[in-house]
Amino acid sequence: MTRIDPLEVNMGANTLSRQIRRISEIAVAPAFSVRAIRRLTMALAVSRECTSVQYQNFPPLEEKHLDNPRLYSNRTHLISAMRSMFEGGVIAEVGVAEGDFSEYLLNELRPRKFVAFDLFTMHESRSWVTGANGERVSTKVLLNNMTHLNYYKSKFGDRGDQVSTEIGMSHVNLAKYPDKFFDVIYIDADHTYEGVKQDADVAKAKLADNGIIVFDDYIMFSHVEGARRGVVQAVNELVVCEDWRVCGFALEKNLYYNIAIRKQSGSPLAT
C-alpha cells in the first residue's frame, strides 16, 4: 500500500504556492479563485511545453515557402476565395462538430461531393466549447437531443448523396479514399501534433494535384482551452520537408489562424 508522507504533501503545497506567486503574480489567499487556478495551470503548461523537445524542434517557414499568399480577416473569406477554382469539386472536412462550417463550405463551394469525417461522439459529452470565445453549451441543446451523427445527418438530409459521413478516426477513414480524390481538405479534428500529423500524412496523398489543404488552429497553444496545439509543428514539417507552399492565411477571431497550403505554385487566390 502506498504511504502518503504528510511532509511531502506539505512541501508540494509550498512549491505550488511559490509557483503561484512567481508565475502568475497572483496573491495567494486561503481560498483562491477559479480564475487564478486557470491562469496558473496555463502558465505551468506553457513553461513546460516551451522547454519540451517537440515544441522547439520543428522547421520554420521561409520566404521560399510562400506562394504569394493572401491574408484574410477570417476563414470564411479564405474559403470564398477558392470558389472560382473549386466550385463543383470534391471537398473533405476532417472534424465537423455540429456542422456549422460544413454548411458554409457547402453553400460557398457548392461541391458535387462533400465528405464529413468525425468520431461523431459529441453527444457523449455533457457540454461542448463553441466558437473561439470558449463558451460552453450543453450538447443536448446543441444537438437538439439527438446523437451527434443523427443531428448531423438530419441537418444535411435534404442534400442527398452530395453529403456523406465517415464515422471514426479521420486518418483511418480518409485512407480509404482513392489518391488525388479531393480538391479541398479542411483539417480541424484532433489538434495534437500526433493527430494533425496523421491526418496530414494521409491527406497529402488524397489531394488532387492542384488541390489545397486548409488547417484550422495554426497555433501552438489554445488560450481558451489552456491546451497545447501541434498544428504549427505538423504543418511546418509538411511544408518545409516536402516542399509545399503557403497560399493563404486567415487571422480569425482571437487569432485562431487558418493556413492554406498546396503542393505546387499556382495562381493567387482571389481577394
Ligand SMILES: C[S@@+](CC[C@H](N)C(=O)[O-])C[C@H]1O[C@@H](n2cnc3c(N)ncnc32)[C@H](O)[C@@H]1O
Ligand atoms: C473543432 S471541432 C470541428 C469544428 C468544425 N470543423 C467547425 O469549424 O465548425 C473538432 C471535431 O473533430 C472531431 N475529432 C476529434 N478527433 C478526431 C479524430 N481523431 N477523428 C475524427 N474526428 C475527430 C471531434 O469529434 C469534433 O467534432
